Amino acid sequence: MPRPLDHARRADLLEGVIAYIAEHGLAELSLRPLADYLGTSSRMLIHYFGTKEAMLVAALETQRPDIPALFSGIDSAEILRERLSASFAINTEGQFAPSLPVLLQVLGAATVPGSPFKTYATEAIEVLVTAMTSSLNRIDPTLPDPEASATLLISGMRGLIQDWWITADTSRVHRAVDLLIAQAIPTRQPPI
Known part of the structure; x- marks a missing residue:
């Protein structure tokens, strides 16, 4: 059975995604360095968001x-x-x-x-x-x-x-x- 999403953690991750991309840029975005920056694993990012692109869109939605x-x-x-x-x-x-x-x-x-x-x-x-x-x-x-x-x-x-x-x-x-x-x-x- 899949682990349920921790919505507070998801919100923290989305805030961190914006900060990371603002600092490092989108062109070379890779999940492993992003996950390290966020204090998690690339596997957990996929668990929370499905894809890198879906994660970025979700992060932007929080800022709109x-x-x-x-x-x-x-x-x-x-x-x-x-x-x-x-x-x-x-x-x-x-x-x-x-x-x-x-x-x-x-x-x-x-x-x-x-x-x-x-x-x-x-x-x-x-x-x-x-x-x-x-x-x-x-x-x-x-x-x-x-x-x-x-x-x-x-x-x-x-x-x-x-x-x-x-x-x-x-x-x-x-x-x-x-x-x-x-x-x-x-x-x-x-x-x-």
Whole structure:
């Protein structure tokens, strides 16, 4: 009879997976060194997660913010601009900072044909674009293509955050974030 899962231990392992990949990278991820880092065995990692890829996706799921909640209640362009500008700081300095380089690596790995991360990456992008599209529709229902604008904002922000992680040029990247936000979010309010 298989050993039942210790859910507290599983949660600790997932936290350690994010820390390990943030420090060592995804490209050369091997279960044995990861297991050593986590104080367990590769066999136990398979017991808890099934595959290396499933383990990584589970770890990322623990780090995903509640995206619909981040964009709920936004009823003006000014609030959306403020929230997006603040999200740059959250993603580079705040609670999600340790997991963001891991997410960026997974998104890159999802572009490889047959990637086990494609479904996770596709769903992550869809959640963001859907939430942003809803916000843009609330702000200005006359916006010609809110989904395209949402895609521009989400992909642009992701690229700028990746630029910051690579270059650490906070001033230049933050100016670019502000420019992207100003150009992509309509400034007029719909009539009341």
